[in-house]
Amino acid sequence: MTMLLEKDAREDLLERGYSRRTIGKISALMAAGAAAQSLLVQPALAQQQAARGIKGAVRIGSNECWTGPFEPGVQAAAKAAALGNWYDPDNYRGDLISTVAKVEGIPESHIMLWPGSGGPLVSTVAAYCSPTKGLVTADPTFESAWRTADYLGAPIAKAPQAVGKGHDVKAMLAANPNAGLYYICSPNNPTGTVTPLADIEWLLANKPRDSILLIDEAYIHFSEAPSAAKLVAGRSDLIVMRTFSKLFGMAGVRLGLTFADPEIQKRIGLFGPTAGGLSITAMACGTAVYPETGLIKARRQEMIANREETIAWLTRKGIEVQPGSQANMFMMNWKKPAKDMQAALLATPEKVQIGRAWPIWPTVSRVTVGSADDMAKFRSAVEKITKA
Ligand SMILES: Cc1ncc(COP(=O)(O)O)c(C=O)c1O
CATH class of the missing domain: 3.90.1150.10 (Aspartate Aminotransferase, domain 1)
Structure with missing residues (x-):
């Protein structure tokens, strides 16, 4: 089996109480790459x-x-395709990061690019959950995080969400007051309901400092609710995740973002998928559409x-x-x-x-x-x- 997990990651997993067998499973997941990860991302x-x-x-x-994608994105992608003989001739990566930083008002150091957000979501669970540090999610919600925790043998606590409401953050904390990762999807898939920023701030203030809060904002552009993006600048326990697959109409183009402290980004990267695997067409398209x-x-x-x-x-x-x-x-x-x-x-x-x-x-x-x-x-x- 290809061992894609770096030595650092393997040691980290052992320290967190994973068995060698589970570490083998994580390696297998990463060696199998996007295909296997998409099984966790896409339950149906x-x-x-x-x-x-x-x-x-x-x-x-x-x-x-x-x-x-919006017309300026299609045109930018076509222009980039004509330069496809080069790896990244005109710093498409840098342009996308600086564009996103400007639009969101967050430092460039806090932005990481991915081929969609499903991959880093799986990796975040591997990075912060373990047999002793569980995952907390709402129910119903996007199931990729809990499927990954299940695959890894990490404990899962689900807090039921009332009809028409966002996540019940107090119930989420009570469900496991010492979790490794709290996952909030806002607007939530499948209900479309929003968890107010005040509730997110409450959970940040009341959860243990060493646990991570992940806010999945895949659908945020469809709503007028404020994003949690600006909160990442001052924190080392928060990840905000975005995708271009929804309002931007780029699901097949594959582009996603994480906003977080650089140390967190590094840690997510340890558990794959490779952030480097982006096409210049996707990045050019993303840069053109993001400020529109x-x-x-x-x-x-x-x-x-x-x-x-x-x-x-x-x-x-x-x-x-x-x-x-x-x-x-x-x-x-x-x-x-x-x-x-x-x-x-x-x-x-x-x-x-x-x-x-x-x-x-x-x-x-x-x-x-x-x-x-x-x-x-x-x-x-x-x-x-x-x-x-
Ligand atoms: C809430 C949520 N997060 C993440 C994803 C992953 O999307 P992608 O990998 O296309 O960015 C989806 C896809 O449906 C989703 O609904």
Whole structure:
């Protein structure tokens, strides 16, 4: 087996109480690279793959954006592609970091680039959880962190989240007052609800100093809620994570960010994936789109209009939709097994692929907000399957 874990990382894992067997598993995960890590990131992979094979499906199942990168990003990526014979001819990496630093108002030293945020999320769990230092998450939430902790044999505590609300940070701390890592997803996947900054600050002030708080802001641009990014400058126990896969429409381009103290960034890097593996096309695209506040706002408003129109329609039909989403998704309660309804929608002539249910709420489906046309097809398919 390729041993990708550096000696420092192996020693660190031994010191934290991992068995040699588990360390072998971590090495295997890293040697297998992105493919294996994506299994932890994307719990419904098999289900999604089944639908991916269906040509012409309305793809409102994976929280992707209905459209691609903003035009300046597409143009910048095309220009960079023509220079693709060079590794990084014009300092694309430096340009992206300085652009992000300016937009966020944080030091360049606190910004790290990744091929998406799923990889560093897995690595953060390996870096800060152990058999004695557990993970705390909400339930329901994006499951990648807890799947990784489960894979590593680290204890997991889940604090149930009330319908329509953000994470219950007091319940999260009570669930394990001495965790290695507290994971907050805001806006949350799958509910779209926001955990207020005041609650995040409360958890920072009350958790043990040696535990890490990770705020996953994959969907932050879809909401108007303030980001936790500015808090990272003065702290050595906070990570804010971003992806270009959502509002920026770059899921297939692969680009993500972590904002944290340089020592934390180094530690995440110890447990892979390689931060160096970025294409200049992705970085050029990211640099061009990140400061486009006008385009970001317009896309957010388009999504909100599509979401609210569909929620109003479902409500008129007597189908319950959970309140409070501030992201490109909502949770609808069929009051019967969501799995069957998901399959029924895919079988309609519109071929609508919605998201899955979470075990805590088996009758509730996550629906991604797509284009106005996608949502019209969704409504027409729902009409058919609820009439039948
Ligand atoms: C909350 C959250 N975090 C992280 C990711 C990972 O996305 P990516 O690896 O495309 O950046 C996703 C993807 O759906 C997500 O929903």
